[in-house]
Amino acid sequence: MYIKVGAIESLFTGFFQVLVAAVRKRNIDLPVNRANYYHQSPESESQALTSSFRCLNKACMIEDPERDINPDGFASNPWRLCSVEQVVSLKSLLRVVPMWSSNIMVQLSLNQFSFATLQTKTMDRHIFSDFEIPAGSFSVFMVITLVMWIAFYDRVLMPIKARYTGQPGGLSPVFHMGIGLVLSAAAMVLSAITEGIRRGIAIDQKDPQDSPNINMSAMWFVPQYVLLGLADAFNAIGLVEFLYSELPKSMSSFVVAIFTLGMSVAGFFGSVLVNVVDSVTSYGGGVSWLSSNINNGHLDYYYWLLAFLNVVNFLYFVLIICRYNRHEKEVKEKQCEYSTQRA
Secondary structure (H helix, E strand, O other): OOOOOOOOOOOOHHHHHHHHHHOOOOOOOOOOHHHEOOOOHHHHHHHOOOOOHHHHHHOOOOOOOHHHHHOOOOOOOOOOOOOOOHHHHHHHHHHHHHHHHHHHHHHHHHHHHHHHHHHHHEEEEEEEEEEEOOHHHHHHHHHHHHHHHHHHHHOOOOOOHHHHHHHOOOOOHHHHHHHHHHHHHHHHHHHHHHHHHHHHHHOOOOOOOOOOOOOOOOHHHHHHHHHHHHHHHHHHHHHHHHHHHHOOOOOOHHHHHHHHHHHHHHHHHHHHHHHHHHHHHHHOOOOOOOOOOOOOOOOHHHHHHHHHHHHHHHHHHHHHHHHHHHHHHHHHHHHHHHHHHHH
């Protein structure tokens, strides 16, 4: 039997309805009794309206039951009265945005490794006497690390963690994200040190033309690719798990979209950062850090800048966690309060 399911209302439409309804009721005081909130379904009565983004709670506040609700139980004007489910969905999205934004710096660091192709071109890329790795292929070490770690994590590490922590998923997604941020900063520090050594050797050999005859193996770049692959694995897994756990089931399709949006935003800001650094460091006729001749430039300084930004991003992440933990405590208190009232 073929059944065609009718299209449901877009989540974005629901978000805009909450914003419009909240603005329309901005001068009205919030009710003390939660019975004055509009629950579209009985299942939503257990959902907690917290004090975060408190102004949005007005969107589901019933002013006049006869005017606001039709006989069938639905809102007569969805742009003036929204359901608790809609408000909770929008609040959930707004609440995960700060945590999602901390992933942008990791993706930005990943994108900047296009400079590594220029670096490895100036180095000895031979593994054997008759085999040379192409300069653009070194990123395969990052991909291999990412794939191997995900398989090891899923099949080996997760069961071990679950056994010792007593939780099916082992350590929390937030903890995984934090490890990813630390590894991303470490990868940038290692990149800066390695580039400083490479540039020093190139200058000592008086090689201003980027000749591929520098007496240094390109395999020194493998550890930073491995670190960045691990950083991406930890952060991506943690972020996706976090989004799935925080967003309502009706927004499950948003998870992949939000994650890939972060990659796009990182690409945009990465381009802006490169242009800004190039303009500032070449101001007044000076040699840019990102000169096309990398031996004359200072890629090591650029990597130190990325390392500093990653450290700042980690501190931002810690502040988000503190606020997130306070919110989680409030949600549990509200749910206990509602359960007591229903009993």
